[in-house]
């Protein structure tokens with residue numbers, strides 16, 4: 476049912492590994508990619524999980540007070556590294572992306588949304604309402620720039636199917652069946668943001684894949700059970716206790732499941748070698 480998965484790096488930043496994982500992280504500057512997953516469903520077409528960063532974000536972050544956010548996160552942004560450009564290089568037109576699943580509303584995940592004019596969206600309406608209700612300064616703390624979204628964003632929302640337990644991920648996991656066919660599940664992973672969600676693919680190339688967004692910063696954060704200590708990460712968190720509870724559940728996911736945190740270079744490089752399109 477899932478015919479293809481590819482992982483793209485749509486922007487990246489550098490920071491000390493220690494700040495993301497104070498247990499095993501080194502005092503070395505390491506690369507933190509912003510990854511986007513391209514998934515092809517046999518009947519539903521092409522889907523993106525998150526959209527990465529684009530030059531649009533840099534332009535919007537020049538304003539006050541948003542420029543304070545850009546000073547905290549020095550994200551590398553080029554047109555050549557955008558998801559839409561890389562997809563064109565793969566022979567995929569923007570209007571061929573039929574669905575976009577958003578893990579959450581932080582700017583580095585939604586900045587590319589406007590590049591896909593006909594896509595429909597899966598997102599947490601609760602988180603969206605909460606973000607829109609914030610003051611401009613509070614939005615800054617939550618890294619939310621509403622101008623990144625198109626005017627008809629809400630009208631283009633798709634409703635996922637019914638909720639079901641996901642014993643393949645271990646105790647405490649459930650998810651909504653995206654298309655009602657058991658091929659993709661939206662899994663709540665709250666804490667990093669209010670309605671943060673991952674995308675579980677039970678079977679691609681004979682393996683289960685779990686895109687966990689920012690529910691963990693690094694694969695080693697899951698192994699060590701550590702939350703980041705950087706000021707930027709702490710400021711942006713919705714609920715640290717909930718984040719740690721989610722992280723603890725992720726530690727219980729069987730090793731056979733390929734977990735992909737959005738900003739983990741180790742997971743990104745490993746996935747690129749394992750995700751060979753048939």
Ligand SMILES: [Zn+2]
Pocket residue numbers: 579581667689
């Ligand atoms: Zn985030």
